[in-house]
Amino acid sequence: MRVATYNVNGVNGRLGVLLRWLAEAQPDIVCLQELKAPDERFPAKAIGDAGYEAIWHGQKSWNGVAILSRVGTPVETRRALPGDDEDVQSRYIEAAVNGMLVACLYLPNGNPRPGPKFDYKLGWFDRLIAHTADLIATGIPIVVAGDFNVMPTEQDVYKPERWQGDALFSPQVREAYARLLGQGWTDAVRTIHPDETIYTFWDYFRNAYARNAGLRIDHLLLSPALAPRLAAADVDREVRGWEKSSDHAPVWIELADTPVRTRRRRSGATPRNEA
DNA sequence: ATGGCTAATAGCATTAGA
Numbered sequence: 001m002r003v004a005t006y007n008v009n010g011v012n013g014r015l016g017v018l019l020r021w022l023a024e025a026q027p028d029i030v031c032l033q034e035l036k037a038p039d040e041r042f043p044a045k046a047i048g049d050a051g052y053e054a055i056w057h058g059q060k061s062w063n064g065v066a067i068l069s070r071v072g073t074p075v076e077t078r079r080a081l082p083g084d085d086e087d088v089q090s091r092y093i094e095a096a097v098n099g100m101l102v103a104c105l106y107l108p109n110g111n112p113r114p115g116p117k118f119d120y121k122l123g124w125f126d127r128l129i130a131h132t133a134d135l136i137a138t139g140i141p142i143v144v145a146g147d148f149n150v151m152p153t154e155q156d157v158y159k160p161e162r163w164q165g166d167a168l169f170s171p172q173v174r175e176a177y178a179r180l181l182g183q184g185w186t187d188a189v190r191t192i193h194p195d196e197t198i199y200t201f202w203d204y205f206r207n208a209y210a211r212n213a214g215l216r217i218d219h220l221l222l223s224p225a226l227a228p229r230l231a232a233a234d235v236d237r238e239v240r241g242w243e244k245s246s247d248h249a250p251v252w253i254e255l256a257d258t259p260v261r262t263r264r265r266r267s268g269a270t271p272r273n274e275a
Numbered sequence: 276a277t278g279g280c281t282a283a284t285a286g287c288a289t290t291a292g293a
Contacts, residue, residue, distance in 0.1 A: 009292085036283060060284085062291070111291095149293075166293075203278085206279065
């Protein structure tokens with residue numbers, strides 16, 4: 001089974017690209033971010049015609065998340081993170097689908113830093129970590145996927161020295177990401193490709209995609225019950241080069257029906273199967 | 276280092292993104 005995450009940067013403006021990618025990549029479950037559309041403008045018909053059932057949490061102009069599935073109806077378990085009734089931004093949706101729990105998130109950007117937007121990001125991250133602690137404690141297979149707006153390490157940034165003061169790379173935000181992974185989540189792409197330079201975002205400025213001046217900020221995290229089934233993971237980076245593309249590329253994982261990997265080592269060493 | 280690009284919304288400029 002293939003699970004993907006894709007920040008589409010406008011689900012209606014990029015609908016042609018999204019439908020083409022769905023047809024070519026054939027993902028089974030897809031988490032979308034940055035719909036930039038209110039609920040009534042979500043293109044449910046076109047996505048349905050492509051073979052996917054969907055749930056979505058939209059918002060006028062900004063944000064917005066959705067979960068698509070062609071392997072059974074996504075049964076919504078939550079929309080919005082707990083912990084702040086005042087938060088009206090559509091950045092989280094969660095569903096049970098095909099024997100798993102799928103959490104789709106769009107973590108706040110946080111710039112400029114410092115400031116209220118950065119504080120909102122840190123607060124949102126703390127609420128996420130509190131919620132994922134509850135999720136992982138259930139022991140069920142879970143994927144937490146989305147645009148985290150965090151480059152976890154220098155390996156994930158084209159020019160780390162230029163991003164030191166940025167909200168996407170600040171020590172506090174990287175620490176929060178590390179704290180999240182410390183609960184027991186597996187960063188799927190980094191586990192499959194421990195040493196490669198891999199990006200999921202290239203900005204529209206200065207020919208960034210052609211220069212491969214990118215960032216790795218879209219992630220798929222697996223709970224301990226699911227991590228042993230991780231068979232493959234990668235970025236469909238060519239999609240970023242398509243006409244009218246998002247500034248992000250889709251990221252995907254392949255999950256086997258049965259375990260293919262040994263448990264991740266506590267040391268953080270690269271997991272590998274025993275000989 | 277910022278924003279040279281892009282979307283949405285409003286209504287032909289602004290806000291936000293990363």
